[in-house]
Amino acid sequence: MDRFDISIIGGGVIGLAVARTLSTDLRFANKSFVILEQEAQFGQHISSRNSEVIHAGIYYPEDSLKARLCVRGKALLYDYCQKHDIAHKRCGKLIVASDKERDALLALQQQALRNGVSDLELLTAADVRQREPDIKCDLALFSPSSGIVDSHQLMATLLHESEAAGALFARQTRVSGIEFTGKEFLIDTVNTAESGAENYRFASAAIVNCAGLFADKVLAMFDGADQSRLSTTQRPAIHFCKGDYFSYTGAARLNHLVYPMPEANTVGLGIHATIDLGGGIRFGPDAEYVESLDYDIDARKKTTFANAIRRYLPSIKEDDLQPAYSGIRPKLSAAGEAARDFVLLNAAGYELGTDNSRVIHLMGIESPGLTSSLALAEMLADRLSLE
Ligand SMILES: Cc1cc2nc3c(=O)[nH]c(=O)nc-3n(C[C@H](O)[C@H](O)[C@H](O)COP(=O)(O)OP(=O)(O)OC[C@H]3O[C@@H](n4cnc5c(N)ncnc54)[C@H](O)[C@@H]3O)c2cc1C
CATH class of the missing domain: 3.50.50.60 (FAD/NAD(P)-binding domain)
Known part of the structure; x- marks a missing residue:
């Protein structure tokens, strides 16, 4: 044998x-x-079937494996990509918020600090407009160490x-x-x-x-x-939690990843904008518990997506969105947990x-x-x- x-x-x-x-x-x-x-x-x-984002380590409870391994993994991954010529970009990320979300945004900054992520900058609406003219918000956190990688x-x-x-x-x-x-x-x-x-x-x-x-x-x-x-x-x-993505064909351009405030139940990080290494933009993923492994995308979600995105990209139109792909999260928590x-x-x-x-x-x-x-x-x- x-x-x-x-x-x-x-x-x-x-x-x-x-x-x-x-x-x-x-x-x-x-x-x-x-x-x-x-x-x-x-x-x-x-x-x-994911966002290909190199996360900074902002959201997770301190001392959790997610927090520790994300912060350490980010450093190892950037080094590895550089050493092996793997396409990647330290493009940075904006977490955008309204005035009403100010306290929650500041709490995120404190969480990041506890996780060892000390480079977040608080930006005003004018600062954000300078970096991203198409994005609307009252304030934002900028994470310079977030990036993207060719997975x-x-x-x-x-x-x-x-x-x-x-x-x-x-x-x-x-x-x-x-x-x-x-x-x-x-x-x-x-x-x-x-x-x-x-x-x-x-x-x-x-x-x-x-x-x-x-x-x-x-x-x-x-x-x-x-x-x-x-x-x-x-x-x-393992509970399957699916996320759909839509690609964007409109006129707006982005230089950074743009995330709304995370969902209260932390099932997902909210329908965010990621840029790919070719400059393309896609939105997603949403979060929906499913029973079976099925990667079909529900094109009817366009309206829900456009409404969620409009909060930070007011120019978005439903016709700018095309079904792209979906991924499934292997969650240990069932819906509602x-x-x-x-x-x-x-x-x-x-x-x-x-x-x-x-x-x-x-x-x-x-x-x-x-x-x-x-x-x-x-x-x-x-x-x-x-x-
Ligand atoms: C929608 C979505 C967005 C995400 N975005 C990000 C992100 O931006 N940044 C980030 O850091 N992480 C992100 N993630 C998480 C990241 O993608 C995953 O943590 C990671 O890809 C998990 O990899 P894996 O090898 O465990 O799983 P997989 O890639 O699924 O690999 C498991 C493999 O095991 C094989 N397999 C299963 N059973 C058997 C068997 N019995 N015999 C032989 N082979 C078997 C499968 O075929 C599969 O290829 C995201 C995940 C999802 C779903």
Whole structure:
């Protein structure tokens, strides 16, 4: 039977960042790695369906993994992009508010400070007009360290580095079951390219679950392994929360990312404007809990989008908006529940705490996961044990 030291389930930005970081870390020298991805290409799900924003780390509760990994991940990501010539831009971001939202905006600035983000500037309406003539607001926070990145190029580079360090990328390979022999894990996979293809089974000493929207399904595969003690009701479940995007074809131009104040329940950051590396503008995502994986866009949402955007871009017309794409957030909180942090679990499904583990499940890696990817991988390298 084939054997790998470390199996990484999922070839999105998180799995690829973990593969790249572990395979180039001297502590894992001479170890063998496989990345198991059910699709024909890397990053077909959450990682290619997001805003591609490098977040500063403003919104999240202090000391949360989201806050710490976002701030550290931002620095690592800018360095990585520069070193590997990955297209990116430190374009900065405006969080725009009305006079009525002043206190909430100032509270955001304090939150950012507690998270170690000390470069936010408070701008007047006139300051904003100078930077963005088409934007209307009473005041704003400017975040100079926010930016954008070409996520496809980022993932391609992470994969290239992992493969150069000896990792195997097994595409069209879906993990379908996991057994524990008492010594090692036996992983069953199905070839998704051919119907009725035979299972391929191999052994692995350690496993990192980076399956994104399906991380809870992979966690459930450990039920058969005798380490799994946490009951299904105690175990975190992933809830799908969809966001649609519309591209903009109107005459206004933007130089910065423009965000409204975040939604009160923090399900999403509000329908914001992102610019892409070619200067194009898109709006989104909204937030809607859904039952199934369906990336269709509801074109009827145009009116709701235009109304939300008009608050900061008064010239917007419904006809300026065209359905673009959608993405799905892997939320640990169900509709109406309080926002949750990223969670790391051990084989048995318990929160990792201070122990190291040879199985680590990464759960609820929603935004700012892209920004945090290299920091999360760095943390994994400290926490993954082969014994
Ligand atoms: C609408 C939206 C906007 C966002 N905007 C931003 C942003 O601007 N900035 C930011 O920092 N973050 C953002 N994020 C978050 C960021 O995109 C995610 O945190 C990140 O992409 C998650 O990557 P992942 O690798 O965990 O998931 P994925 O990219 O989904 O990768 C998981 C992979 O696992 C594979 N897989 C699943 N089950 C199996 C199995 N059994 N066998 C084999 N393979 C399997 C899947 O096919 C998939 O390719 C956003 C997310 C959404 C949804």
